[in-house]
Amino acid sequence: MIALAATPSGAFAEPSPAKVRAKLVKLNEQADQLVERYNQANEAYKTAKKKYDKLSTELGRKDAQVSVLREELAAIAVNGYQSGPLTSWQALVFHGSPDAALGSMAALRQLAQDRAAKVRAYEATTRELRDRRTEAQRVLTETDDARDKVRGEKSKVDKLVDEQTKLLRRLGTFQAGDPNSPGIEYTGPASGNARLALQFAFAQVGKPYRYGGTGPGSYDCSGLTQAAWRTGGVGLPRTTWTQWSWGSSRRVPLDALQPGDLLFSRGLGHMGMYAGNGKMVHAPQTGDIIKVVDLDDYWRDRLLGAVRP
Incomplete structure (x- = not known):
């Protein structure tokens, strides 16, 4: 029979309260910094998400404007096809009185100006829409990066919180608190x-x-x-x-x-x-x-x- 050596008493003893408290102090210092990093990352995510949501709303409005302008241009094109090109104004000029001819010419000039204005408006709005989509994509990337950082920081803080809680419970000093606490009255000198x-x-x-x-x-x-x-x-x-x-x-x-x-x-x-x-x-x-x-x-x-x- 092989004799087993006696295990010295205390070899597997729990750490002393003093050592536990010292470890807790270090954990608290680490947690302070990590919590601040988490809060910073969380605020970055909120800011990026707010920017993205605002851009998305603007894009919705721009999409609607582009749709309306596209329909107006399509209507102008159909009308031009059915009535002939604008160079057919001569036919209008030589029918009816001189006053009617002048009125027809003025109407055609206005139609040409309206068409040009619609084309410019469509091009400008479409260009702005493309720019906004590019900006929205950039902000979306920012949002995703901020969200990933929040997740990473939260995971680290959660581990520290678990360790802090275990040590506090071991020391018998953990306080859960009361979310509905009425607090106390302030009677100090502030004004x-x-x-x-x-x-x-x-x-x-x-x-x-x-x-x-x-x-x-x-x-x-x-x-x-x-x-x-x-x-x-x-x-x-x-x-x-x-x-x-x-x-x-x-x-x-x-x-x-x-x-x-x-x-x-x-x-x-x-x-x-x-x-x-x-x-x-x-x-x-x-x-x-x-x-x-x-x-x-x-x-x-x-x-x-x-x-x-």
Whole structure:
């Protein structure tokens, strides 16, 4: 009989909570960047699709115009065939009174001008239609490329989300959130449009974070700030990167923050909104809920800058 060596206890032990948390931190950082890439790709797809749909509608109208002009030209051609060529105006001139002859000549000149105008209109509309079809084909290619990119980024994010969820459940810290959460009341120092934006954001507290979420039951970080400031009367772009770029002329020093200012992390993977009194409201990450946190405790040295909408 062959003796089996004893397996040291702990050889197959689960990773310690500290190691799991450290791995989760790394996953969260990766997810922040991937989610932003996904959001960017998704916005590119929406933009391209909107352009293509608009061009398709225009093409439909141009097709109708070309059909009408084609029918009019066909009618002119049939009429010319039945009545003889325009050079037969002499026959009209030498029948009847001089006044009738002059009237006939004027009518023929008008007919010739009308025919020429119809031909020019048909050629111009047909040319524009060809150009529009070429443009539509180019935009369709853009749309397909953007859609493929969205699919690729979504697949990567989904894998990260699955891994994050497993680790959070292992630590017992996964929060599903409540899509119907009534939130909490904002009682901070904000005023004007900033107060409206913060009242909206605080009303979302308790709802789940979901990447790509724009409400009403869940949000990601930039989806929350966009929706909040829309309530405040300001239209922000969709993603963290584009909101930071949009605010290039609206940057404010970190030592001069006011309630409602947008806060961005280094690397632009995450953002939130300053609520006043050292607090921030944000949609953190997978497995967490929209919440209000102490700014210093949460971000410390991770803060890149701020934008005032």
